[in-house]
Amino acid sequence: MAVTDQQLAALRARLCGDLAEHERLLGLIDWITGGTAYALLIDAAFTQAVNTKFGPGSSDDDVAAYVASAPAPRAAADLIRNVLGRGSIEELDPKTAFAARQFVLSAIIADEQLPAAELDSFLDNARKLADTWLARMRPGTGPRENPYDMSAAC
Numbered sequence: 001m002a003v004t005d006q007q008l009a010a011l012r013a014r015l016c017g018d019l020a021e022h023e024r025l026l027g028l029i030d031w032i033t034g035g036t037a038y039a040l041l042i043d044a045a046f047t048q049a050v051n052t053k054f055g056p057g058s059s060d061d062d063v064a065a066y067v068a069s070a071p072a073p074r075a076a077a078d079l080i081r082n083v084l085g086r087g088s089i090e091e092l093d094p095k096t097a098f099a100a101r102q103f104v105l106s107a108i109i110a111d112e113q114l115p116a117a118e119l120d121s122f123l124d125n126a127r128k129l130a131d132t133w134l135a136r137m138r139p140g141t142g143p144r145e146n147p148y149d150m151s152a153a154c
Contacts, residue, residue, distance in 0.1 A: 001134050003127045007038045011045065012123055014102070015109045039098065040133050045126035046101045049108040050083040058084070067104065075100040 010025035029038055054063060060081065067076035075096045081087035089097060114122060 001033075001037055001137075002131050003037045003041045003134070004034065007034060007041055008123055008127055010038070011041055011126075012119065015045075015106060015119065015123075017110075036137075037130065037134060040130040041126060042098070042101055042105065044129035044133065045123065046079070046105045047083050048122065048126055048129070049105050050080050053108045053111075054080060054084060056084075060086070066107075070100060070103050070107075072096050072100045072103075076104050080104065 006025060006028060010022055010029065013019075013021040013025060029035070053066075060077075063077050063080045063084075064073070067073045067080065070076040075092055078087055078089050078092060079097060079100055082089045109119070109122075
């Protein structure tokens with residue numbers, strides 16, 4: 001299993017603000033076979049974006065201020081701190097975490113105002129990371145055994 005061009009295009013559409021195209025492409029994803037890959041693509045992009053936006057010198061106050069307007073600010077802050085190695089997300093509801101990741105990722109990319117070529121490079125790197133995570137997964141693992149499986153949240 002690997003991230004498909006269609007999944008990458010769906011995320012790109014979302015990050016470019018083309019929500020109609022994003023929804024159209026999401027409708028084409030087979031969530032049984034492709035949900036995990038798409039969720040991992042979002043997680044990989046989120047991880048990259050957080051590491052770029054918040055360096056080692058960022059404080060929890062910096063994180064809290066950034067996510068203050070998020071729909072689920074506590075969840076968003078917990079997710080960011082987890083990427084930075086300063087917290088746990090074990091108690092987060094998977095649906096809330098999935099939505100918060102998408103919100104924060106979209107916000108960071110909007111703030112960065114990346115030119116098309118840089119966005120493509122960012123997404124290519126996220127795809128490679130997601131594919132690496134997918135390759136490490138055991139075949140046949142389910143949502144409870146696989147921490148990367150967010151398909152139940154879709």
